[in-house]
């Protein structure tokens with residue numbers, strides 16, 4: 627007796643509208659889908675990333691939800707992208723190829739028939755033009771087995787379409803940045819609770835990107851440094867060490883949680899002032915005092931008064947740094963942002 631097994635697929639799943647619809651288009655044709663959600667380190671904290679919510683969204687469109695942690699190998703894509711940056715420091719093509727590489731490994735394990743994504747032809751100029759979509763498929767090593775259900779009819783038929791696992795006529799031909807068709811389709815599918823598209827991950831933000839660039843240039847971008855990038859004012863001392871200054875009590879509390887072995891921490895003792903972290907591979911002898919003086923500068927004390935600062939190495943009484951010194955060390959946006967603003971649900 628011949629038994630037919632149900633077709634299996636794996637989709638990249640951000641929980642945004644395009645990935646929800648892509649998943650639904652696959653599962654409504656009777657194909658099992660795994661919604662693979664990557665816990666990318668540069669996603670904005672403002673995103674609705676709560677996983678129970680993402681899980682229920684995946685289930686709503688008929689998929690099983692699988693979250694995936696990323697490691698230092700993901701950071702290589704950010705440090706040295708093989709296909710350049712899309713906007714500011716966002717290495718979109720390498721990022722997608724990375725995720726597809728992991729999806730491919732899982733596909734082997736569970737004998738999935740194909741992979742799919744919510745990419746839409748022409749939605750983002752750098753990585754979603756037809757040439758880039760083809761390139762991604764090729765570099766990820768999944769020629770013919772990568773389906774983009776939302777734009778499938780605009781692309782060459784894939785293996786699951788050619789072999790009858792999926793009916794091509796039930797896939798779509800959406801292109802461009804508009805979202806009208808997706809919103810209408812979501813309504814038809816009864817999908818109402820989805821995240822609004824954002825401008826991409828934090829790497830697309832110019833200010834954030836400048837801190838990432840600075841961290842890369844100073845060999846200080848690893849998983850434990852990433853948390854600091856979202857917080858505070860950043861200064862790079864002549865030795866290469868970094869000083870991060872909390873901008874308010876909320877940031878001060880978060881910085882406290884991010885202190886690691888080897889960090890020097892400062893806080894004013896007699897007046898209100900910020901939490902300051904000094905972090906570096908090799909500190910110059912003057913760095914601890916400079917960090918204390920930066921801390922004094924942002925305290926509530928008068929500009930040129932000495933301030934008592936509690937540092938990890940003991941209390942010190944220091945004069946605040948001058949405005950000129952401070953500006954010399956400040957990490958500023960250096961990366962030109964591309965003119966265009968693109969919508970991105972990643």
Ligand code: SF4
Pocket residue numbers: 666712716717718719721722825826827828829830970972
């Ligand atoms: S914007 Fe999206 S695709 Fe581009 S690097 Fe960030 S998470 Fe990856």
